[in-house]
Amino acid sequence: xxxxxxxxxxxxxxxxxxxxxxxxxxxxxxxxxxxxxxxxxxxxxxxxxxxxxxxxxxxxxxxxxxxxxxxxxxxxxxxxxxxxxxxxxxxxxxxxxxxxxxxxxxxxxxxxxxxxxxxxxxxxxxx
Amino acid sequence: xxxxxxxxxxxxxxxxxxxxxxxxxxxxxxxxxxxxxxxxxxxxxxxxxxxxxxxxxxxxxxxxxxxxxxxxxxxxxxxxxxxxxxxxxxxxxxxxxxxxxxxxxxxxxxxxxxxxxxxxxxxxxxx
DNA sequence: CTGCCTCACGTACACTTGTCCTTGAGCTTG
DNA sequence: CAAGCTCAAGGACAAGTGTACGTGAGGCAG
Numbered sequence: 001x002x003x004x005x006x007x008x009x010x011x012x013x014x015x016x017x018x019x020x021x022x023x024x025x026x027x028x029x030x031x032x033x034x035x036x037x038x039x040x041x042x043x044x045x046x047x048x049x050x051x052x053x054x055x056x057x058x059x060x061x062x063x064x065x066x067x068x069x070x071x072x073x074x075x076x077x078x079x080x081x082x083x084x085x086x087x088x089x090x091x092x093x094x095x096x097x098x099x100x101x102x103x104x105x106x107x108x109x110x111x112x113x114x115x116x117x118x119x120x121x122x123x124x125x126x127x
Numbered sequence: 128x129x130x131x132x133x134x135x136x137x138x139x140x141x142x143x144x145x146x147x148x149x150x151x152x153x154x155x156x157x158x159x160x161x162x163x164x165x166x167x168x169x170x171x172x173x174x175x176x177x178x179x180x181x182x183x184x185x186x187x188x189x190x191x192x193x194x195x196x197x198x199x200x201x202x203x204x205x206x207x208x209x210x211x212x213x214x215x216x217x218x219x220x221x222x223x224x225x226x227x228x229x230x231x232x233x234x235x236x237x238x239x240x241x242x243x244x245x246x247x248x249x250x251x252x253x254x
Numbered sequence: 255c256t257g258c259c260t261c262a263c264g265t266a267c268a269c270t271t272g273t274c275c276t277t278g279a280g281c282t283t284g
Numbered sequence: 285c286a287a288g289c290t291c292a293a294g295g296a297c298a299a300g301t302g303t304a305c306g307t308g309a310g311g312c313a314g
Binding site for chain 1: 136139140143202204205206208209210212215216218221222224225226227228229230231232234238239241242243245246249250
């Protein structure tokens with residue numbers, strides 16, 4: 001299970017950027033933040049350090065500068081995080097969450113079509 | 128917006144029980160915990176107190192015993208929590224979460240059928 | 255009435271989290 | 285070379301969280 005501690009909000013925010021960037025220095029992550037999100041350089045540094053101690057990233061010095069790269073795949077974090085939420089909020093049942101997504105959050109026509117495609121494909125897989 | 132502080136993990140756990148019970152004393156919530164979840168009576172008490180200070184429950188003394196009842200609807204908490212997660216983990220996009228639920232978490236045939244029903248109904252609503 | 259049980263309520267305490275400050279080394283440019 | 289910039293690294297610090305203990309009052313069994 002390789003149990004790492006779960007990611008906090010801020011850590012997730014930074015991890016997402018790192019997934020997008022593939023690999024990055026503190027500065028690059030800091031600059032990748034959306035402009036309305038003002039947060040100090042050293043705060044980002046702290047998040048990356050914590051991601052490291054929690055085992056979510058690889059890191060090495062490149063010259064004088066430290067580079068970080070994701071070690072745990074987004075899919076893994078997503079699985080764990082969503083699983084935890086379903087447990088906490090829906091007692092482990094997936095369907096209520098789907099229902100909420102479909103009924104209580106607007107869903108576009110495109111999304112709807114895509115969803116149907118997904119279902120069709122799945123049903124095709126298991127005859 | 129009536130902005131309450133978000134619920135923590137433990138608080139959510141207890142809030143869910145309270146939603147199920149409708150209204151309950153500390154003891155009742157404590158006894159409603161799944162048997163494998165061992166947690167002290169006073170810990171539950173603390174969670175309920177915090178739910179109160181955060182504005183999520185109503186509470187009153189009934190004789191010598193304090194009774195708690197949900198004040199914020201589950202749907203509200205679900206909306207806020209899920210919204211926050213989608214923001215953090217998917218940059219605000221709902222579809223990737225659906226995709227994850229359908230593809231990466233097993234979905235039963237019954238759920239699948241139910242999902243289709245949901246979609247059909249929605250589509251019927253907006254011709 | 256004396257123990258014991260059960261509550262409410264306050265307190266505690268270590269750990270996590272969001273956020274930043276400080277220090278000291280290397281780099282750059284006048 | 286000296287002043288200023290840029291990093292890494294370590295600390296710091298208040299708020300939030302998970303978890304529980306202690307105290308004191310009300311009830312009930314002997």
